[in-house]
Amino acid sequence: MPTPGSIVRCRERDWVLLPSTDDDRLLLRPLTGRSDEVVAISRQLSEVLRYDLPTEAVSDAHFPLPTLDDIQDAQATMLLWQAARMALRDGATPLRSPGRISIRPRLYQFVPLLMALRLQPVRLLIADDVGVGKTIEALLIARELWDRGEIRRLAVLCPPYLCEQWQHELQQKFQLDAVVLRPGTITQLERQTPRGRDIYQHFPVQVISIDWLKLDRNRYRFLQFCPDLVIVDEAHSAVPAAETGRQLRYELVREIAAERNRHLILLTATPHSGAPATFRSLIGLLDPEFADWDVSNLNEKQRLRLARHFVQRTRADIEHGWADGLPCFPQRVLRDESYLLTPTYHEFFNDVYNFCTELVSSGTTLRESQRRVRYWAALSLLRCVMSSPAAAVAALRNRAARLHADDDAAVDDAFWQGLVFESDETETDDEPPTAVLEQAETLFNEREQRRLSLFAARAEQIARQGQDAKLTGVIALTRRLLNDGYAPIIWCRYVATAEYVAQALRKQLPAVHITLVTGRMGEEERRRVIADVPNDQKRVLVATDCISEGINLHERYNAAIHYDLPWNPNRLEQREGRIDRYGQIAPKVVTIRYYGLNNEVDGVVIDVLLRKAREIRRALGTHVPVPSESVVEALTQALFLRRGTHAQQLTLELEAPATQELHRRWEEAMTRERITRTRFAQHALKLADVQPILETTDRVLGDPAEVCSFVLTAAKRLGIAIRQHPRQADVLLVEAASTTPDVIRSVIADRPQPWPISFVSPTPAGAEYVGRNHRLVSTLSSYLFEVALVRTGRISSAPAPVARLGVIRTNTVARLTVLILLRARYLVNLPARQHPLLAEEALISGFVFEAGNERRWLTEAEARHLLTTAQPDANLSADEKRELAEMVLAEFGEAHQDHPLWATLHHQTQQRADDLRRSYRDLRQAIQEYVQGLQVKPIFPPDLLGILILQPMPRRPG
Structure with a gap:
């Protein structure tokens, strides 16, 4: 039976035999296909079919050599080699995940991954600053563990409003097909689950609402089928607290962490939340022993041990220690803008303020519970009046059914904090706190109740007569920001205020796209409305705090106005973090505190x-x-x-x-x-440790510039029109032509026409990032590879876009030179793994015919330079090309180790295997761990993809 990594024949098609964790299954990948096109065949069935139906059985095969019918120019051969590189997924690099992700992470985002690789199991708390990219850091770890075969199922637990965000990141950036589990999706997912299997067991990648999962009826089932890796987002909210909800979340995560071999990643930008006990509970989930440590008084041994599990960096840490030539984050410009209340509004404000002061002072003789109700009512009324006349009217006119103030149990400070003060412990409620006023009103005398009604009438009159300087001021401020090229978000506390502001902006700025998002919309509607905002016109978003967490807004907006000042600075940071974060392409973001001077x-x-x-x-x-x-x-x-x-x-x-x-x-x-x-600063890992690893990865898989070069070259030869965007330097516009192959046209047809793309990450607004794993790149590479190997020769009447044989006459060389394009495969045996992994790379070798027909072999750098720079300087006739190609092909003969030329290629692939082994070792040394038992074995012979023959220009006599 053939060994993994070798080429086999089955069903009249050539395949690559992949390693399998199941001894009874043969995993086959098409020779010209991608790793996501794998099929499985029963080993026993194949043995039976060997005699009865030999074409259905798996048998040895070899990679076909080029033929004289394949001759084209140098660009066609170069394009084939580029396609082979772009098709790689299991690259011969120490990190396996970069071959399967659709983004370009920054160097600093690899630090948690390198930390995770020295932990078994992975138990990590990532507490980097808001907007640094903790989601990317966590999913890099997940993708790497997945590609190494160390996990086969994973779950992300997060607040319900973050579920879609996580699902999108998993699918679009990390190629992991995730399902969301929460009340609205369970019924449909259960229908898709086979009989006899649990829903938590069936779907390998899950995003789950932690507040839904914490309930007993769901928690026990999940724990029974808990996956290999669990990521907990907003982990600070899953530590013990007086609130029942937090206690249930903690019990859930604690039970998940109790399985010592399970991988666990905790994410939070606020690991301490102001309390040492909170931090101890959090790190205790990583290791129960940590919960008993006095974190402020650790000895050096304890500090070093905890530091292996904990990464926490500010933006300043990253920009000073991990600068890789590009800015990591935008500059946040903090500004204050003010307004003066109109005399009418100022008088109204003072009357309400005096009334609220009287409420508080007159409550000193009441019971504690009653006194606190009046405090909350006073704060609520002030917030609404200062937010907008519309919010004041909504709070005073729309009071609901009465609550019972005499019932001490009804006075829940956590509940009131969620309504009045933006508590971190409760969900955001952007409706006016009518329930607070209603409960307090049972304690009001008749005079106080009459004054509330008069206040409502006065607020209506102010709105009707346009006596709101706060509103007129923000319209002028918004107009200035738009004229300066900014796209602002106006943050409001209440729905009524947001609607009031949006209506005024639409009237005063009719040419501007005004979007309104409030808590009265469902989560899907909010995301859809924001996704529909055009990037090519002036735009403003008016929103409440319902989207201050969970929805990233930096792709469309780059300024923030706090129309209502938050009473919780944590909320202000969350608001500004929607635009000031990794991925913001604007060099500056403006955040404005907007307040009244009087x-x-x-x-x-x-x-x-x-x-x-x-x-x-x-x-x-x-x-x-x-x-x-x-x-x-x-x-x-x-x-x-x-x-x-x-x-x-x-x-x-x-x-x-x-x-x-x-x-x-x-x-x-x-x-x-x-x-x-x-x-706990991460001094152990430095830029110099990480950069060589990424450079090695780029050399094998190609960097963004090489992806761009491949797409542009392929487009030119396949009839795809690509032109520069007239207003955005890093954006290209793509359109298919009638001559474009159908399989590629279908990719382009699914997008807007013309289709804006970019090879730059972070990506300019409105454009789609095209990395090496994008569908366009993968379709182009597999199509071109297929064309080359099936030797179609011509498409319609045009020359083939790629060729396995290229012959040119050039000034680049002084002697006849042969470049050899190879695809090499290796079996990588990692410690503690029973089955090997397959790694691949596209190599360039070559030699120069010296005097006496001796060969001087080129270094890889020399061969790569010639491949990418050689251009034809004179014509060669078809007969001359054929004669040269025939001579060179005869050099190869049969691919066996005793043949001189193949012996050299075997030696070179063995050297590359040794280099790969050293790369794995160097990676582990960078994180202070040496890999014992690591083996990298080349599969011989490598695939001979193509040959480029460079014929020197004839010497001029004399």
């Missing part, structure tokens, strides 16, 4: 919260979460309990005890964060 509420929020957050970010280089449980008391004291007598002035009560306590706790959190980042 509005005491905005002044307090800025000085108590937002200014402190900015100071901490400037000092530390990253965001530190605010201790949210202290915020409400600090705001209440600053706004109400210690308010000065002159409400119209910004009398900021920064000395209030609650404010001092908040800032003290926040600074403690910053100190802990600084200590942790200093102690």
